[in-house]
Amino acid sequence: MNLAEWQREFRTWLVTPSDEAATRFGAGATAGLAVYQNNYRAQLMSCLEVSYPQVRRWIGDDAFREASITHIERHSPQTWTLDHYGRDFPSTLLSMYPRNPDLQELAWIEWALSEAFVAGDAASMPADALSHVDWDAARLVFTPSLRMHAARTNAGDIWSALEADTDVPEGSMLDAPGGYVVWRRGFTSRLKRVDAVEYAALCSLRDDDRFAVLCDTLVEHLDEEDGVARAGTLLADWLGAAIVVAVDG
């Protein structure tokens, strides 16, 4: 076996261990291979536990362990950083618990918060920077840490209660769907639930960053007068919260 073949065999053994695979490394290798196998799986289990502490509390240790084992069997790590490994865990949870959209949304929230924690830094915009903006051409710049997801359940309330260690509400569908917004201000990751109009406005800006497009989207959802007024209000809120960090143009 050359080096490449040996390393491929080793990978195969780590991902799908078997007695037959172990014999390829020699009769005396079994105990040592078991150490590597244990290290590999323990590392990935630990990574998921660290990435999803509130999901773990919400569903309990046994269910979380089962979900982690399922995830590890379906997804082997591919990039140099373990930080990426849990990215598809919400999908694994969705496939295992298709009737629990609250769980999938809770997992999305935890993942988005951890991504936001180490996203690129952004300087706040000086208050007087808006005075010379040409609003017809203006483009809004989101903070690099911004993450958005449709909100159908009260997963945000569940996450907040788990985080604060207070009474956790039952999972339920929202009367009025909207969106979850996660971003980082300073060094603190933040979560807020927004109504459907604000969520649509943020989504439209993600596709086209012009302020004029924001106004068009809001006029579509509201009417001419209320839409333009809401655009001004939302922009002020986003600037104040450091969701929008620059206005170019």
Added chain:
Amino acid sequence: MFTPPPTFSGYGLGLRKEHYRDFLETDVPVDFVEVISENFMVDGGQPRHILRQVREKHPVALHGVSMSIGSSDGLDIDYLRKLKALADEVQPLFVSDHLSWSRIAGFNSHDLLPVPYTDEALAMVCRNIDMAQEILGRSMLFENPSSYVAFEGATMMEWEFIAEMSRRTGCGLLLDVNNVFVSASNHGFDAHAFLRGIPADRVRQVHLAGHTEGAGMLIDTHDQPVCDDVWALYATAMSLLGPVATMIERDDSIPPLAELMAELDKARGIGSRQQHQEAA
């Protein structure tokens, strides 16, 4: 070929989250700290901010776990560019990683897997080290890992492989004394032969750590104090190496800082005694 990194003697600790506050708010009496490079190879946020603050107070060594220098697939260029950006900002004392592999065919084990000690692997490792040092624009240190499986077709001992690797590439060495002890116990070789077999003038840093007894094997867990046998081996290493940067490496069951400082004082004592014996 790069020349080995400059010499630096002193005593340090691995910087871990549990001790961030100690390092930021007090004057911890260490000569340097070592951080896990990958934990800070992020776009922004608090980790990079903390590292910048610590760097203002202490020299910093960057210690990686994901370079996968022994991979037959070569190196991940994206990884190297991110490491270079971090190194350029931090201006570290050393940049190090392990003589191991973790990446093959789009898979990453995130574990330090053993390299077969063969001529083919040596050539591959040296090519990868040359490329890493070229892209980083600096020489690196490579650490001997703990291992649990030996390759049946190996044609040389670990220390022979390391000596030749250093000779061909000019890289420096990070001697992990605990790993020597663990691997010697697991594979039945003489730990002192290892210490005598590596080129002393290439060793720039020493790691001290604890291990755990597993089923018929010692496991490098970094969750225990340094044991007496490893302290004894460290004393031997210091008599062979002379003054060299030494640090305590704890990654799990992290105790209060005072406990690690006590271990570091013990290392200082041993290092100091060896220097006095040499002087006498």
